[in-house]
Amino acid sequence: MAKVRESVMRIVFLLTALMSVLCVLFVCFFLFTNGLPAIAKIGPLDFLGGIKWKPESNEFGIFPMILGSLYVTCGAIILGVPIGILTAVFIAFFCPTRIKSAVEFVTSLMAGIPSIIYGFFGLTVLVPLINDVFGVRGKGILAASVLLAIMILPTIISISQQALEAVQRSYFEGAIALGASKERSVFFVVLPAAKSGVLASIVLGIGRAIGETMAVVMVAGNQAVIPESVFDGVRTMTTNIVLEMGYAADLHREALIATGVVLFVFILLINMLFSILRSKERVQ
């Protein structure tokens, strides 16, 4: 009896485990069967390299959107990574124990705020601020980058902090014993030792930033043209889909799904990079 129950449970566990695998496979199947024919129909070069997105005249070039995604992601990384890593260093080494749990609580809370709320914040605070300070419209690469930088902070902070705290204490002590200050020991010995974990946090942050949609759509301006300055409006791959999916039909609809394929490939590459970095960290 017990044996029967055990094998039944094993099958249940197997099925539940298969569920997530199946979901991913279904998503892939749906994306590629709908997206790839569209890419073939438009022509891969015209699709990926075309700079004109005019669905009404059957022109589907997503190059401005690929560039847009890269621009806002780069901006978010440039602004968010230094702040995130320094915050992680602070929490791991310099934070007074009394306030450590409070700081950790706030950073984890940051991760839980819905992106639409960040979008509201961007729209009502960041955009007018940029407008005031620089005398430009406000919606554009800069606003989206700043907002994304804030949104990827919790990812970078928590993973970098884990990596820093996983570094053997003996490295830190060894540096201290050589007469190095605490700052020098942390930045020149512990931080380099945590390198792959910190890089992994950055890669995951890139993944978050490139896939973010709702917050970006509210502050980016969304013009489907190649931007010429950080104040120009920009449309990313994700916002391209969310803006037009509601009414698109036929090839237009398929072209949007194909945009999803390109995004998916980006995310896949980023995740592969992430797991490579993680396994490297474990080897060390």
Next chain:
Amino acid sequence: MQIDHLEITALIGPSGCGKSTLLKTINRMNDLIDGFHIKGKVELDGKNIYESFDVNQLRKRVGMVFQKPNPFPMSIYDNIVFGPKTHGVKAKDELDEIVEKSLKRAALFDRVKDKLHKPALALSGGEQQRLCIARAIAINPEVLLLDEPTSALDPIATEKIEETVLELKKRYTIIIVTHNMQQAKRISDKTAFFLLGKLTEFAPTEQIFNQPVDKATRAYIKGKFG
């Protein structure tokens, strides 16, 4: 307790008797421990190390090698130049010279001269410990604290470290904590026996091992407890 210049002083005693704590007091590594408390004083050249010294300057003069080899996860070369760079040496040729000199004194130079820029963690345990010694002497300390430097090593590596330590005695005042009484006997000039946090007996090594005054010392040396 007086530690003399260019001598090797061994601190022995059963586990938990406070010998490592005392050692870590001498270069103020205990400062890192929360709630650490000190009574009494430690003087270097007649000056109280907890009052008259900048702690980083103190640690430059009093180097330390740990129980478990702890080279940094970087190249052999970078391991050694970390200390000198910390204390302001910048010129490349000067650093090169320090690396060579330190590795030679730690009897490691011939083994690693062709792979100075390879990762230090690829070395064997004994070599790693000698690298740590080289790293410690690269900042030219006056005193070297060795905290059970061979307890994580095999007998052959231990013998080599001991030879190195005897060689280092010509230049540095050495204080070594050891669990191995034979080691204390082999290399030290003076030996201090600790029991339950107290210095029980401190005398020339020969005297401690041949005619210990204290009963507990005698029992420990004969291996009756420990």
